[in-house]
Amino acid sequence: MNEASSPQNDLPLVRRLEAVGFRAWPAASVVYDGSWQVRLTGGHPSKRLNCIVPLDPSDHRDMATRLEKARKRFEDYGRPLVVRETPLAPPKLIDHLNAAGWRAFETVDVLTVNLTELELPDTLDHLPSHDIGRFCDASLAIDGEDAALKPALAEILSSIKPTSGFFIKENPQEGAAAVALCVQDNDLAGIISFAVAKAHRREGLGTEILSSALRWARISGARSAWLQVVSTNEPALALYRRFGFRKAYEYRYWRQESRA
CATH class of the missing domain: 3.40.630.30 (Gcn5-related N-acetyltransferase (GNAT))
Structure with missing residues (x-):
């Protein structure tokens, strides 16, 4: 399968599965910073319930400022700041994370x-x-x-x-x-x-x-x-x-x- 036809690039499917995933495992607090979904749940440590999920590949403005703002919000919940990278995440954000000393620490497959x-x-x-x-x-x-x-x-x-x-x-x-x-x-x-x-x-x-x-x-x-x-x-x-x-x-x- 070539890159152009890879399921990883089927963004409409990714968007739909992400949406049903959010509804199936709902966080206690969900706010948006642009298209970044900020999910927090004070009582439960699940990573899916405590992470930033960027949902638009083009939304990478003011990345450092927005990450720092989110960090403070996570600290209020006693949580470490975690970013969840799906195919909807801006490539420039991932480049920024790499350059700023962030590391990917778990990969999850979504199956259908x-x-x-x-x-x-x-x-x-x-x-x-x-x-x-x-x-x-x-x-x-x-x-x-x-x-x-x-x-x-x-x-x-x-x-x-x-x-x-x-x-x-x-x-x-x-x-x-x-x-x-x-x-x-x-x-x-x-x-x-x-x-x-x-x-x-x-x-x-x-x-x-x-x-x-x-x-x-x-x-x-x-x-x-x-x-x-x-x-x-x-x-x-x-x-x-x-x-x-x-x-x-x-x-x-x-x-x-x-x-x-």
């Missing part, structure tokens, strides 16, 4: 699949729950995160406007084994917070719960599904490839390593 052509089980092994508290407990336990994050996570989940289904696989003796959140936004369905407990990996639970979430989304009217995965997570990428997911684009997180 056509649900209308996907082979899925005829029945749902798991019905979606609407119990936010139960999903929070399961998700935090599987990820090994502090239970004190439950109120913040519950607030995020309660703020999701599109139709959502919480999929939870639990073992009566051992507790939560796998979780997935499916957010259906018109004809697009997003898979968020998908995780399988370490003790239950390679048992087919990921396939089981992802199949249920995608089938529910298709029954509910979604025609395509999307998800985001760290580019170095090869086991997850292998699972998604088996389902037919393919890379639409990637984004990177940047931070300034030293201000000395």
Whole structure:
């Protein structure tokens, strides 16, 4: 595939997936500086909820001043300043970050699949729950995160406007084994917070719960599904490839390593 036809340059698709991504994982505070979206969430450390996301490749005026203004806002929230670089980010901004001592520290792949052509089980092994508290407990336990994050996570989940289904696989003796959140936004369905407990990996639970979430989304009217995965997570990428997911684009997180 040549550069001109690369999905990374399909900016209308990137814009659409970014928009549904914002709605699927809403930040507590969203303000705009020009076309830069400034996302902050005081109670939760998720990078997606605490970053600057430039949304226009041509919007690179007064970069240093705007970054410093944002830094002060992030400091008010007790957060380090992070920039999320998608294909919509101005190339001149990325050049500026490089020159100013910033470094990219994580790359995330955004994957999509056509649900209308996907082979899925005829029945749902798991019905979606609407119990936010139960999903929070399961998700935090599987990820090994502090239970004190439950109120913040519950607030995020309660703020999701599109139709959502919480999929939870639990073992009566051992507790939560796998979780997935499916957010259906018109004809697009997003898979968020998908995780399988370490003790239950390679048992087919990921396939089981992802199949249920995608089938529910298709029954509910979604025609395509999307998800985001760290580019170095090869086991997850292998699972998604088996389902037919393919890379639409990637984004990177940047931070300034030293201000000395």
